[in-house]
Amino acid sequence: MGRTGTSQARKGGRIRRLFTWKKLLGTLFVGCLLAMGAFYALYLMVPVPTANADATLQSNVYKYANGKVMARTGKINREIVGLEKVPVDVQRAFVAAENKTFYKDHGVDIKGTFRAAWNTVTGKGKQGGSTITQQYVKNYYLSQDQTATRKLKEMVIALKVDQNMSKPEILAGYMNTSYYGRNAYGIQAAAQAYYGVDATRLTVGQGAYLASLLQAPSQYDWTSASPDGRKLVEQRWNYVLDNMVEEGWLDSAKRAGQKFPVPQKPKAPKGLSGQSGYIVEAANQELMRQGVSEEDLKAGGWTITLNIDEKRQKALVKSVDEQLEEKLDRKGDEKDATVQAGATSVDPKTGAIVAMYGGVGATEHWTNNATRRDYQPASTFKPIVLASALDNGAETQDGRKIGLGTVYDGTSKRPVVGSDIRFAPENEDDRSYGPVTVQKATNSSINSVYAQMIVDVTPTKAKQTALALGMKDGADFGVTPAMSLGVMGASTVDMAGAYATLDNHGVKVTPTLVKSAAHKQRTAEPVKSIGERVISREAADTTTKAMQGVVQSGSGFRAAGDYQAAGKTGTSENNRSAWFVGYTPELVTAVGLFGEDTKGNQVTLTDTINPGRANGGRTPAQIWGAYTERALGGGSDTPFDLETDGTFGGDTVPTPTQTSGSPTPTATATDETTTPPQPPTSTGTTPPEPPTPTGTTPPEPTPTRTIDPTIPPIPDGESGADSRPGD
Helix, strand or coil: CHHHHHHHHHHHHHHHHHCCHHHHHHHHHHHHHHHHHHHHHHHHHCCCCCCCCCCCCCCEEEECCCCCEEEEECCCCECCCCHHHCCHHHHHHHHHHHCCCCCCCCCCCHHHHHHHHHHHHCCCCCCCCCCHHHHHHHHHCCCCCCCHHHHHHHHHHHHHHHHHCCHHHHHHHHHHHCECCCCCECHHHHHHHHHCCCHHHCCHHHHHHHHHHCCCCCCCCCCCCCHHHHHHHHHHHHHHHHHHHHCCCCCHHHHHCCCCCCCCCCCCCCCCCCCHHHHHHHHHHHHHHCCCCHHHHHHCCCEEEECCCHHHHHHHHHHHHHHCHHHCCCCCCCCHHHEEEEEEEECCCCCEEEEEECCCCCCCCCCCCCCCCCCCCHHHHHHHHHHHHHHCCCECCCCCECCCCCEEECCCCCCCCCCCCCCCCCCHHHCCCCEEEHHHHHHCCCHHHHHHHHHHHCHHHHHHHHHHHCCCCCCCCCCCHHHHHCCCCCCHHHHHHHHHHHHCCCEEECCECEEEEECCCCEECCCCCEEEECCCHHHHHHHHHHHHHHHHHCCCHHHCECECCEEEEEECHHHCEEEEEEECCCCEEEEEEEEECCCCCECCCCCCCCCCCCCCCCHHHHHHHHHHHHHCCCCCCCCCCCCCCCCCCCCCCCCCECCECCCCCECCCCCCCCCCCCCCCCCCCCCCCCCCCCCCCCCCCCCCCCCCCCCCCCCHHHCCCCCCCCC
8 A cells, every 4th residue: 555655646746747837838838939930931831822713703794775784694693893883881881790800900810710610619610700801812812611721821811911902902802702692793793683783872781781691692592591591691680780880880870770671582694595695796796896805705894885775675576576476386387487587776876776686586596687697688778779879970871860850761671771791680570660760669679770770870889889888898799780689798787877877867877786895904995886978968868768758658668657767678589588677867777587497598488477478568667667666655756857959759750751771762651551662772673681680679569658748659550469579
């Protein structure tokens, strides 16, 4: 017993000598020094890295002219905004929620970090314990991994970031990189996702809710949260506001008046389905032409405001649906499935594209029918020939100045006179009209007259006028008499621009989709949409006068409504495309139908939307009329302000007279049964008939319709049943 007690006493003495208070304190001190040294070494060794791959990704935001978001593109739904665009109350709400000492600390909260670690170890739940700076570092430079190594790096980098960045910069970075749920990254995307407003319009209550979300985005989303989740987020919302009062950032009276701001229900992402995809791609193409690279656009971060008028866009879609899509059986009828529609509507005073229709939907048919140039505009090119003749002071072969009252020979298949290239186009149904005025030839779209007119003005000058008005040169834009029938390729944007220039009295109009495009680091220069005068006002206005006749008493009568309008129909070879392009003083719209099979080949539109030919005077004119009426709010009293050449283009031909291409007088021909005269030749013999060229565009029969007393009605013999197409 004694020996055992003595042994135990000796052992206890040795332990006391090994673990004296001095030795323990010394060991602790050395340990602290070693830890500090290790941390300092770590501080020196760990650099501030570059941003992680996702931190800088942004979406591009495309907005209607009224500022409402139309579409977002990109991998991540984020739009980085400067702190100056976030109300101060909202900024402070985030600080009150996450880090009240933010403006005073050095980027790291040591006590908070150890407290969070202790709570996690003792089973009280995971807690961050991180400052706003640390959370920004985690989001921007590192990852979301829950490891000790990542946490140490976070602390070191946070200290360095706090030394090199201002508090506003850090707060902005934190608010822009945080995830808020609903696929929203950053304060701007969150403001739109939860309250449908830009960040600049957030209230303090809404800001406090968004700040509360960051603790548990999915659990705290009010519309999908459980009763417990709603209770918890409301408690946290109150906690944020109370902290703001405590810090002196919110008046207690204002705090007392706060009511919980219930967020809106989640909405589907503003994607690229429907018309949005067409418009976004067309806007991107316009920006790239203005010098913005494709790489810059793909990187994201652009806020692009379009000229698209939301109400007019909806009106255009509704008009196409009503006049075309509801009458087609795309799934059950192979022919119906080949019909494609495209349209562009332009404000002639500004050049703004206010509406665009690209097809049934960008996810179903990606090719934008509004911008494609692989179909012929057909007889919608004829007014450009007339405008060129008027602007150049062109004369007929026998020396008469061309105007609306100038008489031409409307005989079908009449060979043109004065051209080295033989050309003798057939009129609709091979119908011969005899001597007719230019006005009558425009109303009824008489091919033989315009074939001769382009020879009189010369194809070269006609092409120069077309390019000046806004049409694009291409491999198929040959300088031949056949050009009079619109055998080149053109888009609805091209034709809307050319007609807008006529509507704008000859001053160049370039249709423009993008109103503004801004990025944090740069802006894009918008297209100059209104240019210089390209043809005389008299020529432009006289052409408008001629096209008023087309709508009032010609092939475009189905486009008439409670407004003054001018326009032209067009139907291409084999009925592969059908057009109506027209305008009022306030609005220019080009509508086209195109036949396209599943392989992308051009096919006929015949027997699709209606029995027989789907010509420009039918569905395209009906779409145009329905849209224009809606776009103008039911109609318009605004008249055309025209300065014309003063000629009167009636149907009655005075006698005696001469017709273009004939060196000798011909008889008066107002009766449709009158035998048309044979065109003379230099040898006095009738030449053989050449084949009808590609691009023949026969006119459409039209009923009597007189609105303007200066434009006479068509004789009864020219009226026809709707089933007899042409233009």
